[in-house]
Amino acid sequence: MIHFREPLENVDRPQMEAGVVIVGGGPAGMACALRLAQLIDEHNAAHPDAPLSKEGILVLEKSREPGQHCLSGALLDPRALRELLPDFEKEAPLDAKVTKESVWFLTEKGQHRFPIVPPPLRDHGNYVISINKFVQWLAQKVEEAGITVFTGFAGSELLWADGRRGPETARVTGIRTDDKGVDKEGRPKSNFEPGYDLRAKITILAEGTRGNCARQLIQRLSLEDPNHAQTYGQGIKELWEIPSGRIAKGEVRYTLGYPLNSREYGGSWIYGISDTLISIGYVTGLDYQDPRTDPHHVFQSFKEHPFARRILEGGRMIRYGAKSLPYGGWLTIPRIYGNGWMLLGDSAGFLNAQRLKGIHLAMKSGMLAAETAFRAMLSGDSSAAALSAWKTAVNDSWIRDELWRVRNFHQAFEHNLLEGMISSAIQQVSRGGNLGPDSGNRAGHLRMQPLDLIGPPDLSSTQTIGNARGDGQLTFDRLTDVFHSGTRHDEDQPCHLVVQDLNICTQRCTHEYGNPCRYFCPAAVYEMIEAEGGAGSELRINFTNCVHCKACDIMDPYQIINWVPPEGGGGPNYDGM
Amino acid sequence: MFGRTSPGVLCGLDPVRYTLAGMKILVCIKQVPQKDAPLRLNEKGTWIRDDASWETNEPDAYALEEALRQKEKHGGEVAVVTAGPARAAQVLREALAKGADRAIHLEDDRFAQLDAANTARALAAAIEGENFDLIVTGLQSDDFGAAQTGVLLAEILGIPHATIIIGIEKTDTGLRLKRELEAGHYQYIEMPMPALLTIQSGINKLRYATLIGIRQAKTKPLRKVSWADVEGRLSKHMQRIERLYVPGSQKTTRRIEAPAAEAAKQVVDYLKNEAHVV
Numbered sequence: 060m061i062h063f064r065e066p067l068e069n070v071d072r073p074q075m076e077a078g079v080v081i082v083g084g085g086p087a088g089m090a091c092a093l094r095l096a097q098l099i100d101e102h103n104a105a106h107p108d109a110p111l112s113k114e115g116i117l118v119l120e121k122s123r124e125p126g127q128h129c130l131s132g133a134l135l136d137p138r139a140l141r142e143l144l145p146d147f148e149k150e151a152p153l154d155a156k157v158t159k160e161s162v163w164f165l166t167e168k169g170q171h172r173f174p175i176v177p178p179p180l181r182d183h184g185n186y187v188i189s190i191n192k193f194v195q196w197l198a199q200k201v202e203e204a205g206i207t208v209f210t211g212f213a214g215s216e217l218l219w220a221d222g223r224r225g226p227e228t229a230r231v232t233g234i235r236t237d238d239k240g241v242d243k244e245g246r247p248k249s250n251f252e253p254g255y256d257l258r259a260k261i262t263i264l265a266e267g268t269r270g271n272c273a274r275q276l277i278q279r280l281s282l283e284d285p286n287h288a289q290t291y292g293q294g295i296k297e298l299w300e301i302p303s304g305r306i307a308k309g310e311v312r313y314t315l316g317y318p319l320n321s322r323e324y325g326g327s328w329i330y331g332i333s334d335t336l337i338s339i340g341y342v343t344g345l346d347y348q349d350p351r352t353d354p355h356h357v358f359q360s361f362k363e364h365p366f367a368r369r370i371l372e373g374g375r376m377i378r379y380g381a382k383s384l385p386y387g388g389w390l391t392i393p394r395i396y397g398n399g400w401m402l403l404g405d406s407a408g409f410l411n412a413q414r415l416k417g418i419h420l421a422m423k424s425g426m427l428a429a430e431t432a433f434r435a436m437l438s439g440d441s442s443a444a445a446l447s448a449w450k451t452a453v454n455d456s457w458i459r460d461e462l463w464r465v466r467n468f469h470q471a472f473e474h475n476l477l478e479g480m481i482s483s484a485i486q487q488v489s490r491g492g493n494l495g496p497d498s499g500n501r502a503g504h505l506r507m508q509p510l511d512l513i514g515p516p517d518l519s520s521t522q523t524i525g526n527a528r529g530d531g532q533l534t535f536d537r538l539t540d541v542f543h544s545g546t547r548h549d550e551d552q553p554c555h556l557v558v559q560d561l562n563i564c565t566q567r568c569t570h571e572y573g574n575p576c577r578y579f580c581p582a583a584v585y586e587m588i589e590a591e592g593g594a595g596s597e598l599r600i601n602f603t604n605c606v607h608c609k610a611c612d613i614m615d616p617y618q619i620i621n622w623v624p625p626e627g628g629g630g631p632n633y634d635g636m
Numbered sequence: 637m638f639g640r641t642s643p644g645v646l647c648g649l650d651p652v653r654y655t656l657a658g659m660k661i662l663v664c665i666k667q668v669p670q671k672d673a674p675l676r677l678n679e680k681g682t683w684i685r686d687d688a689s690w691e692t693n694e695p696d697a698y699a700l701e702e703a704l705r706q707k708e709k710h711g712g713e714v715a716v717v718t719a720g721p722a723r724a725a726q727v728l729r730e731a732l733a734k735g736a737d738r739a740i741h742l743e744d745d746r747f748a749q750l751d752a753a754n755t756a757r758a759l760a761a762a763i764e765g766e767n768f769d770l771i772v773t774g775l776q777s778d779d780f781g782a783a784q785t786g787v788l789l790a791e792i793l794g795i796p797h798a799t800i801i802i803g804i805e806k807t808d809t810g811l812r813l814k815r816e817l818e819a820g821h822y823q824y825i826e827m828p829m830p831a832l833l834t835i836q837s838g839i840n841k842l843r844y845a846t847l848i849g850i851r852q853a854k855t856k857p858l859r860k861v862s863w864a865d866v867e868g869r870l871s872k873h874m875q876r877i878e879r880l881y882v883p884g885s886q887k888t889t890r891r892i893e894a895p896a897a898e899a900a901k902q903v904v905d906y907l908k909n910e911a912h913v914v
Contacts, residue, residue, distance in 0.1 A: 073848070075847060212847065249841050545689060
């Protein structure tokens with residue numbers, strides 16, 4: 060019997076008043092906090108008689124130390140950072156300036172270099188970074204600026220003023236943090252610490268892709284347009300130490316094609332962090348049809364292609380991580396403000412799918428939100444009307460310029476790769492437009508096909524379906540990889556992957572989709588085991604493996620898996636990733 | 637030179653002091669590489685690379701918890717001390733957030749690999765004149781595992797110590813302690829204060845840092861001690877790790893084909909002259 064995590068009832072919860080609570084300490088949340096601190100400093104310098112305090116600004120981060128749950132390639136477009144900290148080049152942890160770039164199309168055995176690097180993938184002026192070190196550095200800046208980052212605290216649920224559900228009328232009044240010290244049966248342990256109710260004038264959700272509070276908000280207020288639903292990709296990444304001379308420091312390579320076939324969306328990156336250290340990864344669109352597709356397997360197969368093998372052979376994998384990213388683009392961004400709330404960064408979908416970059420957009424969204432939040436702090440008005448200034452600021456900023464012209468990019472690839480490339484070429488010259496109306500976009504899990512429609516696997520997709528077995532040198536099974544993610548959770552706590560109806564797993568999903576949770580999870584969390592007494596099979600959830608990627612929450616065809624935060628501090632440890 | 641010269645006498649003469657003023661407790665904490673995380677050797681092969689993830693040494697976390705509980709019961713003060721590079725401040729912040737009152741950081745990269753005896757000398761120098769009633773620390777560190785620093789510190793301070801403690805009870809004259817022995821056996825001892833105890837993991841249930849605690853930690857005092865401040869107290873003779881390596885797999889099986897008596901002889905011969913184990 061699996062006991063799922065839920066907030067404890069009848070608990071006397073500590074209350075805390077706050078001005079602004081930022082949920083999530085990634086690039087968006089940290090940039091927001093830092094900009095807010097700058098504005099307050101400027102204000103206090105100009106108005107020493109009526110200073111504003113930073114005491115009431117809180118950043119919550121569920122990882123044990125800042126940046127440990129952040130994962131990206133990562134390439135940084137420094138545009139937002141330059142605005143935030145003009146002298147960043149002197150002190151930010153930037154591994155390398157991009158020196159060289161190329162784009163390749165892979166067939167099963169061959170590789171074809173694109174004659175030119177398409178303009179969106181030109182990365183001169185960008186930096187190869189470790190997003191973990193980068194966010195650690197931002198966190199230090201935030202702390203130095205006088206704002207406290209509370210690590211090890213997740214936002215578990217939003218607090219609401221009342222039962223209103225209209226986007227214009229409902230009010231978010233704060234956030235509840237995670238209960239700590241609850242055993243696996245859901246009972247308080249002797250060191251139980253109930254979650255706080257943080258009563259905030261403004262709650263800023265910067266939880267990253269598919270944030271759990273953002274999801275509550277979007278569902279409760281029906282913010283997602285089903286015709287422009289957010290779509291996601293699943294990024295799998297490893298860090299490798301390799302013999303020198305194979306790739307230059309600051310070199311960037313992208314590939315399309317193998318091991319995915321032309322019906323599926325995805326591609327790889329290889330970034331030279333130094334002469335002997337690379338970031339390598341593969342993004343698979345979470346809108347594939349075959350439920351047996353395993354994005355982790357796709358990445359392992361990519362490494363076996365001569366293109367990657369030549370770089371990796373004789374090297375050593377040192378770290379692993381997996382995370383989903385939103386790439387539906389501008390048209391899928393839901394409403395981003397309301398009474399007492401704002402939605403930032405990847406939680407809203409501020410990511411450029413064409414350039415595969417979102418850090419700069421996340422940061423900029425945070426900086427603009429900070430300006431609106433600052434004015435709300437001054438005026439005391441945090442109503443939807445007041446916070447709508449943020450949406451206006453986004454529309455007037457380079458965020459919209461950049462995202463508007465690629466608004467149809469991912470959607471163009473929905474049918475196949477060739478069509479996508481043609482459409483994106485048209486969009487390139489027409490500043491983002493199609494030859495007709497803008498494309499619609501349905502949720503990716505809706506494209507998953509039942510097994511009886513899809514039939515047995517054809518030979519061209521064996522490299523993408525089922526779990527990878529790994530040879531232990533170049534390729535790895537999921538458990539070996541998870542070990543390299545540094546993931547750790549207290550075992551004596553309820554399961555934080557809340558499956559609303561376990562009967563669906565065994566009575567419907569097994570026959571209809573073959574339990575795809577066994578494949579889309581890159582951390583081997585879900586297993587079908589023989590049921591006790593030998594009566595069929597049942598689901599086992601190894602939640603302590605969970606790397607917080609959210610793929611299950613996104614891709615489960617019945618949408619019955621609800622990812623909620625485990626006890627704060629648990630999760631992967633992406634130090635150095 | 638360090639601490640009180642005749643702790644027993646002081647303790648015996650003035651037991652009331654502890655009840656009135658509470659206990660002044662020091663917790664020695666070490667930052668160690670995160671357990672279960674993949675580790676890599678540094679280039680010289682003398683230690684692991686510094687880009688590991690770090691955390692509080694687990695037995696030290698229990699020592700801190702025990703100190704906080706004693707303070708909650710008897711009043712007083714809990715100070716925490718660590719010796720390590722700048723990154724080690726993390727374990728102090730965590731301790732302050734959980735309720736320690738102040739922190740001392742012997743901050744220098746050289747402390748990271750300092751041997752147990754010299755670490756104890758450095759700690760003793762850093763707390764000179766503080767006169768703690770009780771010093772607690774984990775029974776050993778998860779990285780070096782020497783289990784020496786605590787007891788050496790007691791020796792330098794001239795105070796009694798006890799190791800592998802899994803129960804502490806303050807009495808009118810000092811402490812009643814429960815030590816863990818082998819195979820489920822325990823030893824109960826009485827001890828005067830001041831004293832130093834090394835604590836076994838599992839003695840209590842660790843608390844969580846609270847939001848309020850983290851906020852309050854910001855304003856608590858943190859005293860820094862530099863290498864130069866304590867260098868004069870260190871020995872000129874320091875231990876150094878010459879080489880650290882991952883043991884290679886050397887498993888080979890030799891099959892002895894002979895009648896039993898002869899085979900036994902050969903086995904004994906092997907164990908004596910080649911394996912050198914008998």
